[in-house]
Amino acid sequence: MRMIVPALKQYTPPVLAIVLFLMAWSFGAKQIDTSLGQVPGPAMVLEQARILWQEHVTEREKAKAFYERQPTISYTGKPTYVDQILTSLKTVFMGFVIASLVALPIGIICGLSKTVMRALNPLIQVFKPVSPLAWLPIVTMVVSAVYATNSAWMPKSFLISAITVSLCSLWATLINTALGVASVNTDYINVARVLQLSPLKKTFKVLLPATLPLIFTGLRISLGVGWMVLIASEMLAQNPGLGKFIWDEFQNGSSQSLAKIMVAVFTIGLIGFVLDRIMVELQKRVSYEGYAA
Amino acid sequence: MKDMLLELKDVARGFGEGKGRIDVLRDINLAVKEGESIAIVGFTGSGKTTLIKLMGGLLMPDSGQVLFKGRPVDAPGRERGIVFQNYSLLPWLTVLRNVMLAVDEVYPEWSKQERLEYAKRYIAMVNLQHAVDKRPAELSGGMRQRVSLARTLAMNPEMLLMDEPLSALDAITRASLQREILNIMSGSKTTVLLITNDVDEAILMADRVIPLNPGPNATLGPSFKVNIDRSADRTELNSNPEFIRLRNQVIEYLLDKRSEAGTRNTGKFLLPNLSPVLPQSGFGSTRSKAA
Numbered sequence: 001m002r003m004i005v006p007a008l009k010q011y012t013p014p015v016l017a018i019v020l021f022l023m024a025w026s027f028g029a030k031q032i033d034t035s036l037g038q039v040p041g042p043a044m045v046l047e048q049a050r051i052l053w054q055e056h057v058t059e060r061e062k063a064k065a066f067y068e069r070q071p072t073i074s075y076t077g078k079p080t081y082v083d084q085i086l087t088s089l090k091t092v093f094m095g096f097v098i099a100s101l102v103a104l105p106i107g108i109i110c111g112l113s114k115t116v117m118r119a120l121n122p123l124i125q126v127f128k129p130v131s132p133l134a135w136l137p138i139v140t141m142v143v144s145a146v147y148a149t150n151s152a153w154m155p156k157s158f159l160i161s162a163i164t165v166s167l168c169s170l171w172a173t174l175i176n177t178a179l180g181v182a183s184v185n186t187d188y189i190n191v192a193r194v195l196q197l198s199p200l201k202k203t204f205k206v207l208l209p210a211t212l213p214l215i216f217t218g219l220r221i222s223l224g225v226g227w228m229v230l231i232a233s234e235m236l237a238q239n240p241g242l243g244k245f246i247w248d249e250f251q252n253g254s255s256q257s258l259a260k261i262m263v264a265v266f267t268i269g270l271i272g273f274v275l276d277r278i279m280v281e282l283q284k285r286v287s288y289e290g291y292a293a
Numbered sequence: 294m295k296d297m298l299l300e301l302k303d304v305a306r307g308f309g310e311g312k313g314r315i316d317v318l319r320d321i322n323l324a325v326k327e328g329e330s331i332a333i334v335g336f337t338g339s340g341k342t343t344l345i346k347l348m349g350g351l352l353m354p355d356s357g358q359v360l361f362k363g364r365p366v367d368a369p370g371r372e373r374g375i376v377f378q379n380y381s382l383l384p385w386l387t388v389l390r391n392v393m394l395a396v397d398e399v400y401p402e403w404s405k406q407e408r409l410e411y412a413k414r415y416i417a418m419v420n421l422q423h424a425v426d427k428r429p430a431e432l433s434g435g436m437r438q439r440v441s442l443a444r445t446l447a448m449n450p451e452m453l454l455m456d457e458p459l460s461a462l463d464a465i466t467r468a469s470l471q472r473e474i475l476n477i478m479s480g481s482k483t484t485v486l487l488i489t490n491d492v493d494e495a496i497l498m499a500d501r502v503i504p505l506n507p508g509p510n511a512t513l514g515p516s517f518k519v520n521i522d523r524s525a526d527r528t529e530l531n532s533n534p535e536f537i538r539l540r541n542q543v544i545e546y547l548l549d550k551r552s553e554a555g556t557r558n559t560g561k562f563l564l565p566n567l568s569p570v571l572p573q574s575g576f577g578s579t580r581s582k583a584a
Contacts, residue, residue, distance in 0.1 A: 187377060187379060187381040188381065188383060190351055190369075190375075190377065190381060191381050191383065191394075193351060193368075193369045194349065194351075194369045194370075194371070194373075194374070194375050195371065195394065195395055195398045195399075195448070196368075196369065196370065196371060196398065197398060201398075205394065206383065209383070209385045209386075210383075210385075212385075288384045288385035288428075
């Protein structure tokens with residue numbers, strides 16, 4: 001009993017909430033008729049998820065069979081739902097890496113120098129709230145002008161989506177890094193000063209380790225924002241990920257489209273959640289705050 | 294005054310600007326000979342930490358000069374090791390790594406092995422061999438301060454500046470660490486400047502005790518020479534007549550200065566020693582209130 005009661009207390013409320021939500025959804029969906037038929041309830045969405053998985057499995061089997069017959073020619077079947085998820089993950093990762101590579105050094109410099117911070121602050125404040133949809137046309141034009149070769153491993157649409165993601169997500173990392181470096185405990189700085197550490201050593205041995213927890217908080221926010229922004233930019237850039245999947249289904253307008261889009265909604269939510277948990281775990285690894293003096 | 298290791302000449306330092314400005318120290322004159330150990334005692338808030346930061350080169354004086362071996366101090370340096378009140382250990386590094394941070398910097402020409410052994414020797418000196426791989430948060434306050442001391446001593450400084458190193462510790466840990474520091478320092482010729490708020494500690498640890506008058510505008514008082522055999526037990530010390538005499542002298546001086554300061558400045562503002570012109574009529578009194 002002693003073990004069961006706390007477990008009940010912990011799990012009953014969320015389970016209850018989910019059940020209530022499913023009931024409300026199921027009931028509400030039946031009330032609305034759209035041009036694509038009734039709004040799908042939970043059962044229909046689950047069914048579509050199963051179908052999407054089934055399509056993926058058969059497509060893979062086809063590809064396998066094809067390669068057995070034609071080992072030298074590459075198979076050009078349409079991307080499955082799983083392929084699209086992987087494309088989205090790749091794109092968001094690329095965008096996140098670009099954002100981090102830009103935001104971390106600039107953030108550190110901003111944190112070290114009040115002058116640089118003062119200089120860049122207006123730019124940061126102005127660009128930070130800009131929506132990905134506003135960036136996208138500009139990025140598209142610039143990438144199209146600069147990036148002429150449309151190679152297979154990095155198509156234009158992929159690059160456009162990734163850059164848009166990084167433009168929207170780098171601010172959180174930049175601001176957190178700058179703030180973290182600027183507010184490092186003066187005791188640690190004094191130690192560096194008394195030891196006469198070189199600027200480089202001071203940065204890597206004192207400033208960065210001290211700032212790491214805040215930097216990771218920034219990276220976590222950045223990844224979250226990036227994942228959110230990704231779907232919109234994929235829709236418009238036609239990058240073959242989840243965003244394009246939703247857009248295509250919307251344009252397609254079959255009676256299953258809404259259910260498929262809802263599968264995508266849940267997929268996006270779950271992946272976003274998992275990405276966030278991964279960042280939290282990483283943050284715990286690098287954080288000394290658990291044993292801070 | 295050529296043989297002086299550290300000299301402060303008419304040093305003044307304040308913080309803030311305009312109305313919010315507080316002049317913490319003024320007319321600070323001090324000369325420390327090589328090998329000497331000096332304790333500066335003062336009430337909290339009298340500018341003790343500012344004083345040690347000036348000596349360490351972490352702060353620059355507004356006016357006057359801080360000289361180390363006759364040369365003006367314009368930055369912190371390894372020849373002046375500072376032990377901070379709040380230990381200032383890097384929490385993400387182990388005890389060994391914290392000490393190694395200093396050793397790597399001071400002896401870059403040594404091999405890794407030599408540096409490790411050297412760091413361990415200093416950790417052993419403060420009796421922390423068993424805690425080499427622990428992080429600061431796993432240590433008690435006294436142990437942390439010992440790590441900080443080991444780190445500073447490992448830099449092999451010509452002068453050791455200690456800013457209330459034991460103030461945050463309980464009385465028993467404090468007493469045993471006093472003893473430990475004395476033992477370590479007796480083996481070396483390092484010049485020591487200790488800042489403390491404990492008169493007993495000052496007398497026990499130093500050859501010369503100098504009171505810091507209460508601030509703002511704190512100045513140094515006269516120096517009291519200490520002629521006590523330090524090898525004596527601490528409990529015996531309490532009944533040593535010379536110790537008692539000196540302690541009473543210093544405390545009396547400080548209390549006198551404080552009550553003086555108390556009558557001199559009401560609240561934060563330093564008022565001129567003038568009696569106010571009292572209003573002659575009711576009309577005048579409302580005027581002065583409005584002003």
